[in-house]
Each structure stands twice: as C-alpha cells, then as structure tokens.
Amino acid sequence: MGDRLGSNGPVVVTGATGFLGKTVLAELIAGGDIEVIALVRATSRSDAERRGAETLAAALDRLPTATERRRVHWVRADIIETRLGLGDAAWRDLAGRTGDIIHCAASVKFDLPLPEAQRINVDGTANLLELATEAMWHGGFGCFHHVSTAYAAGMASGPVDADHLPGDRAGNFRNNYERTKARAERLLRSQQDVPIAIYRPSIVGGRTDTGRTDNWNVLYAPMRMMANGQLPMVPGSCGAPLDTVGVDYVARGLVHLAGTDRRGTVGHHLTAGRAFTVGQLVATTGRISRLFDRTPSEVRLLGPGRWRLVTAAIRLAARAPRWAGDIQRWGRLADRGLRTVTPYTPYTEVGCRFHNRRERAVLEDAGIMMPAAATYLETIVSFAVGTDFGRTPIVDRSAPFPTVGS
Ligand SMILES: NC(=O)c1ccc[n+]([C@@H]2O[C@H](COP(=O)([O-])OP(=O)(O)OC[C@H]3O[C@@H](n4cnc5c(N)ncnc54)[C@H](OP(=O)(O)O)[C@@H]3O)[C@@H](O)[C@H]2O)c1
Known part of the structure; x- marks a missing residue:
C-alpha cells in the first residue's frame, strides 16, 4: 500500500x-x-x-x-x-x-x-x-x-x-x-x-484569505439577522467559544493529513483551538455592519431562563387571535426569526474546547495555519456584510475582501 x-x-x-x-x-x-x-x-x-x-x-x-x-x-x-x-x-x-x-x-x-x-x-x-x-x-x-x-x-x-x-x-x-x-x-x-x-x-466558515463562502448556514444565519437589525436578543454568554475554521484550512489540512499521517491516530481535530467568542461575533458584526451603513441590532445576550421566557412569549403572541392586531403581527414576525435561529442557539453555550495541539503542529510545519481568531472573524464578517450575504456579486476577485464603499 x-x-x-x-x-x-x-x-x-x-x-x-x-x-x-x-x-x-x-x-x-x-x-x-x-x-x-x-x-x-x-x-x-x-x-x-x-x-x-x-x-x-x-x-x-x-x-x-x-x-x-x-x-x-x-x-x-x-x-x-x-x-x-x-x-x-x-x-x-x-x-x-x-x-x-x-x-x-x-x-x-x-x-x-x-x-x-x-x-x-x-x-x-x-x-x-x-x-x-x-x-x-x-x-x-x-x-x-x-x-x-x-x-x-x-x-x-x-x-x-x-x-x-x-x-x-x-x-x-x-x-x-x-x-x-x-x-x-x-x-x-x-x-x-x-x-x-x-x-x-468545528464550524466551517469562509476562506481564511478572503472570507469568501457560498454557504450561508450556521454562523451566517444569526449574523445576517444581526446585520439586518432583526436579532435583538440571543441566548448565550459573552465568553462562550464559537470554534470556527476556514473552509480552505479544513480542505488543505485534511488532504495534508490524509497524505502523511494515515496509519497514525484515528481522530484528527481540524479546529481553531483558540476560538472567537459569542461576544466577539456580536460586537464585530455590529461594528462592520455600521461601516456598511446598516443599522444592526443592539444584541442582548440572555441566560437560559430568560431566553425560555422570551421564546414562550413570542410563541404565545404568534398564536394570538387576529383582533390582537400588532401583538399578533409582532409575534408572527418574531416567531419566524426564532425558527431561523433556534437550530443554532445550542452552539452559543458550548462548554468544551477541542484539543488540536498535535494536528496544529503537523499542519504548521506544512505552512497550513489558521489566522488569529479575531482577524479571521473580521475577514468573514466583512465578506458576508460586504456582499450582503451573497446577494451582491464580487466584482474584484483579487481584493482581499469587500471594503466599505466597494
Ligand atoms: N459546514 C460545516 O460547518 C461543517 C462543520 C463540521 C463538519 N462538517 C462536515 O463536512 C461535510 C461536508 O459538509 P458541507 O458543509 O460541505 O455540506 P453541504 O454543503 O450540505 O454538502 C453536502 C454534500 O453531500 C452530498 N450529499 C448529500 N446527500 C447525498 C446522497 N444521498 N448521495 C450523494 N451525495 C449526497 C450533497 O450533494 P448534492 O449537491 O447532490 O446535494 C453535497 O455535495 C459533512 O460531512 C459535514 O458533516 C461540516
């Protein structure tokens, strides 16, 4: 073999x-x-x-x-x-x-x-x-x-x-x-x-160099709602890690490990290790959205008990009879938003860290590295907001990622 x-x-x-x-x-x-x-x-x-x-x-x-x-x-x-x-x-x-x-x-x-x-x-x-x-x-x-x-x-x-x-x-x-x-x-x-x-x-995001992606799920769904001013609150704690890696890092890492490490350890983490946090995602999305003249949500992070209360209130309002007017309209709108983010909310409270010291060392030797978490976050949010989450075509493919006014 x-x-x-x-x-x-x-x-x-x-x-x-x-x-x-x-x-x-x-x-x-x-x-x-x-x-x-x-x-x-x-x-x-x-x-x-x-x-x-x-x-x-x-x-x-x-x-x-x-x-x-x-x-x-x-x-x-x-x-x-x-x-x-x-x-x-x-x-x-x-x-x-x-x-x-x-x-x-x-x-x-x-x-x-x-x-x-x-x-x-x-x-x-x-x-x-x-x-x-x-x-x-x-x-x-x-x-x-x-x-x-x-x-x-x-x-x-x-x-x-x-x-x-x-x-x-x-x-x-x-x-x-x-x-x-x-x-x-x-x-x-x-x-x-x-x-x-x-x-x-871990969570796979856009490319490490340009932030480019054609996948708008997972991290990008709540990011888009925040950027559109549609996500006033989410469950989770500010310091909870959102371990995210670039799609190019994962692909290069996988192909490299597959070609060099095949009869070694069975499991390989392709993770960031030092991850950005929920608080950083909220702050960076808000800041970059404002640079692109959007009015992002002022997001409040809620503990599990308060989040349960909020979601119960939204569901109740969504089921309100038509004569309830604004309450019903608000409830239905909020309920639609809730359905979009609910699959992802368990990931705002992750309590573990994925060990990746061995894999990172092997990949670093081959020149395959993730940028620092904050830098990477800035890159992917800039691409997402700058392309209006994939709606605006990318004119200059050589540009690192969309800049304000581009
Ligand atoms: N995205 C992430 O954040 C993430 C994170 C960690 C691990 N992963 C893992 O990475 C892998 C790829 O994920 P992804 O994000 O690239 O998903 P994706 O964009 O949804 O791609 C899924 C692929 O699987 C193919 N597929 C689905 N059902 C199939 C079937 N019955 N027969 C043949 N092909 C089928 C799809 O083909 P069609 O084009 O025909 O639909 C598509 O090519 C998965 O194993 C996932 O668990 C992803």
Missing part, C-alpha cells in the same frame, strides 16, 4: 458538490497528479457530467484545463442506496479502481428527524464502508478518510480530544445531526477490516 494520497489509485470523493467537498476537490487538483472519482447525485449520466463540469469550475474559480477535466471522473451515485445505486458491473469496476475514499457527503441540517439523518449520515457511511471493504478485497486500497465533526463529541465539557465519543443517547447531543455523525464514527471505529482516519472540523 502506497502512503501518499492517490498512490493506490483514484481517490473517490463524496459530497464534492458541497461547500467543503468542492474545496477538497480543488485541493486534490492542486496536488498535481491525483486522479479523482467524484460520486454525484444526478438524474442521468449526462446530468452527472453537467453537475461535474459546473462544480469543477466553481471549485477552481476558473475554467479548468483539459488535463484537470480529465483528472476528475463524475460518477452518478446516491450514497443512501445499496451499492450506491450502481449496477453490478459499475460497482465492481468502481471497487477495483478505488485507491482511497474521502467521504464528505452528509446532511448538515440540524433539525432533521432521526430516521432521515440516520439514512444519510449513518447508512450512507455504511454503504461507502462496503465500497472500501470490496476495494480492500481487490487489493491496493489505502484508507477511508471520513469527514465527521468536532461536535460528534456532543455535550462534552472541558478539553476534548478527537477520539471522544459519548454514548448514543439523545440527551448527550444537541441534535440528530451530531448524534448521527457520532453513530457513523462508531460504525467506522468498531470495524477492523478497513484502515480509517476521521477528521473533525
């Missing part, structure tokens, strides 16, 4: 059309001679090719060269289907060619019912593990690189290492996303047949 990523044959990538997967794809292309088989959901072979061409151009942020196009093969597949929905011959062919697997595909929705989240995040991983097992049987398989999340550690508190997995009880997790990501890890960690490596990013 060759140790270098790609030396055993093509690297099979899932989720390449997604936020992180696209950046991983670009990183593999930058790696010189790695061949990629990208599994993509599509209605037909030509639809897979079409989605592939669009994804590759978006990943590279330019038209790919003919050589780059030849290095990526787009295969129509659905990870929730048995054998990925492939026929016998296609399945055997894929298994025979698979050198390594980088499994990025998942549902990152926090509010999915458990069976749905299980199907994509756990059963989908089991189907990829079957591909890896079959590829092992063909010989020359390298490693199953699984993208998990630092929050698979659930409600753990204090310093947490990248192998920590709580028991499979709902109360140990904030939502079904965390719980099913932990289940997928347990499945991989409990088998002996296939070499595995698990990467646990």
